[in-house]
Amino acid sequence: MPLAIEFDFGAVQHFLFNAQIRHGAWVTIQVAVIAQALGILLGGVFALMRISRNPVARFVAGLYVWFFRGTPALLQLFILYFGLPQLINNQTFTNELTAYRAAILAFAVNEGSYMTEIVRAGILSVESGQMDAAKSLGMTQLQAMRHIVLPQALRVVVPPTGNEFIAMLKNTSLASTIGLIELLGASRLIYSVNFKFMELLATAAIWYLAFTTAFSILQAELERVLAAGERERAQTLFSRMIDLMGGRRGT
Amino acid sequence: MNEGPMVRVIDAHKRYGRLEVLRGVSLDVQRGEVVVLLGPSGSGKTTLLRCLNHLEPLNSGRIYVDGELVGYRERNGRLVEDREPEIARKRAAIGMVFQRFNLFPHLTALGNVTAAPVRVKKMPRKEAEEMGRRLLEKVGLAAKVDGYPSQLSGGQQQRVAIARALAMEPKLMLFDEPTSALDPELVGEVLDVMKALAKDGMTMIVVTHEMGFAREVASRAVFMDEGVIVEEGTPAQLLQDPQQERTKAFLSRIL
Ligand SMILES: Nc1ncnc2c1ncn2[C@@H]1O[C@H](COP(=O)(O)OP(=O)(O)OP(=O)(O)O)[C@@H](O)[C@H]1O
Ligand SMILES: [Mg+2]
Numbered sequence: 001m002p003l004a005i006e007f008d009f010g011a012v013q014h015f016l017f018n019a020q021i022r023h024g025a026w027v028t029i030q031v032a033v034i035a036q037a038l039g040i041l042l043g044g045v046f047a048l049m050r051i052s053r054n055p056v057a058r059f060v061a062g063l064y065v066w067f068f069r070g071t072p073a074l075l076q077l078f079i080l081y082f083g084l085p086q087l088i089n090n091q092t093f094t095n096e097l098t099a100y101r102a103a104i105l106a107f108a109v110n111e112g113s114y115m116t117e118i119v120r121a122g123i124l125s126v127e128s129g130q131m132d133a134a135k136s137l138g139m140t141q142l143q144a145m146r147h148i149v150l151p152q153a154l155r156v157v158v159p160p161t162g163n164e165f166i167a168m169l170k171n172t173s174l175a176s177t178i179g180l181i182e183l184l185g186a187s188r189l190i191y192s193v194n195f196k197f198m199e200l201l202a203t204a205a206i207w208y209l210a211f212t213t214a215f216s217i218l219q220a221e222l223e224r225v226l227a228a229g230e231r232e233r234a235q236t237l238f239s240r241m242i243d244l245m246g247g248r249r250g251t
Numbered sequence: 252m253n254e255g256p257m258v259r260v261i262d263a264h265k266r267y268g269r270l271e272v273l274r275g276v277s278l279d280v281q282r283g284e285v286v287v288l289l290g291p292s293g294s295g296k297t298t299l300l301r302c303l304n305h306l307e308p309l310n311s312g313r314i315y316v317d318g319e320l321v322g323y324r325e326r327n328g329r330l331v332e333d334r335e336p337e338i339a340r341k342r343a344a345i346g347m348v349f350q351r352f353n354l355f356p357h358l359t360a361l362g363n364v365t366a367a368p369v370r371v372k373k374m375p376r377k378e379a380e381e382m383g384r385r386l387l388e389k390v391g392l393a394a395k396v397d398g399y400p401s402q403l404s405g406g407q408q409q410r411v412a413i414a415r416a417l418a419m420e421p422k423l424m425l426f427d428e429p430t431s432a433l434d435p436e437l438v439g440e441v442l443d444v445m446k447a448l449a450k451d452g453m454t455m456i457v458v459t460h461e462m463g464f465a466r467e468v469a470s471r472a473v474f475m476d477e478g479v480i481v482e483e484g485t486p487a488q489l490l491q492d493p494q495q496e497r498t499k500a501f502l503s504r505i506l
Contacts, residue, residue, distance in 0.1 A: 133353035137367035138343025140335050151357050
């Protein structure tokens with residue numbers, strides 16, 4: 001039997017900038033960016049809880065990390081999208097919980113558990129003498145954390161957070177299983193009609209690679225500047241980042 | 252509150268787990284006095300300083316600074332630990348200088364000095380910077396205002412740390428071996444700043460093994476061992492004519 005490879009390069013070219021695919025790519029970016037941002041926020045809050053002196057806060061944060069890191073993201077997505085509406089059984093809730101919102105929520109909460117550990121490690125990497133010095137000047141724990149410890153923890157937190165975002169970009173494809181028309185969802189929609197599986201999967205792969213490559217370059221650049229020289233250069237970029245975060249707004 | 256000693260420590264006890272590090276320390280420091288604290292490694296000098304500004308809570312005993320209980324308030328004859336803002340408020344009046352400087356590496360010298368006035372006292376930034384420049388000038392670092400800690404020598408870093416503490420206008424300064432992490436040739440510049448501060452009338456408690464400084468500046472020397480004060484007197488008395496065996500043994504080792 002002759003080996004016949006059928007692959008329609010023209011179709012890839014055709015679908016690469018197809019409106020549905022482009023829209024899917026846009027949804028992918030939106031879900032990834034919003035979920036990652038929320039995940040960072042959650043990670044910050046739960047990291048503070050994990051290192052707090054309050055045993056209840058520590059326990060709750062520990063439980064959160066234990067559950068959301070210990071079960072598959074896909075399972076969490078299904079629990080949120082299929083499980084909760086059954087439990088809550090409220091029409092408004094079910095209607096409001098679109099696939100788009102469910103995906104963002106589920107990925108954010110899942111990501112938060114990883115970010116908790118990353119931010120915690122960052123905070124612990126800052127010498128305890130920094131906290132002592134800040135407190136000896138009359139800062140409260142919270143002021144010391146915000147103005148002294150967290151800006152220094154940032155250096156340790158940025159590289160793994162970049163890796164997390166790359167993982168996030170790809171993991172958003174899980175949401176195609178609950179009917180979200182993101183990048184992979186859009187490809188699936190099209191090949192279910194025209195049966196050009198390989199061509200559409202390749203199209204999606206090209207988009208994912210474009211996203212992850214572009215971000216990797218950005219991340220490498222960021223880390224290079226952060227690491228450069230240890231001295232002036234790194235410091236100024238560092239200060240600028242803190243400026244962007246609003247850390248230096250007047251009084 | 253302007254009567255009486257600046258510092259009054261009454262029967263302070265501090266344990267870490269089962270290790271009793273302070274075993275009943277009592278000490279008065281008068282206003283404007285410079286007290287040098289001596290003692291072998293592990294005798295509890297750092298711990299005493301850290302209890303003085305409540306970086307470490309006491310297990311029993313009391314510490315008053317300027318007539319105010321540090322870290323606690325009294326309720327029906329019992330001590331209750333203060334809430335955080337109150338602890339922080341009392342700490343703000345007590346400057347501390349650390350052995351390893353503990354400058355904030357992400358801020359310039361000026362940023363280090365202005366951080367607390369801006370964040371804690373809510374001082375307008377311009378005003379804080381003017382004051383910060385003045386203080387850095389006072390410690391001889393007018394040229395290093397925009398330098399980051401990693402760009403400064405150890406002696407310069409420690410002088411920034413002193414300026415940083417002074418920016419909160421403390422009534423009391425605590426120094427924990429401020430020169431022991433420095434190369435010998437850098438010790439003098441830090442001691443000079445401390446001498447000037449003493450001359451200005453600052454009340455100071457200084458843990459140091461710099462005997463020249465003790466003789467020249469201190470009004471009193473206190474020798475600690477194993478969590479208690481063994482002996483105290485004028486620096487001349489204590490250094491030349493110690494009465495206790497433990498003091499003699501210690502001094503013979505370091506002099
Ligand atoms: N956070 C802590 N937890 C447990 N033990 C501690 C802690 N801090 C200090 N210690 C112990 O308390 C004792 C006194 O320590 P401290 O640092 O007060 O001594 P020191 O007189 O300052 O000594 P040195 O001259 O070496 O600085 C030491 O045995 C030390 O190991
Ligand atoms: Mg010590």
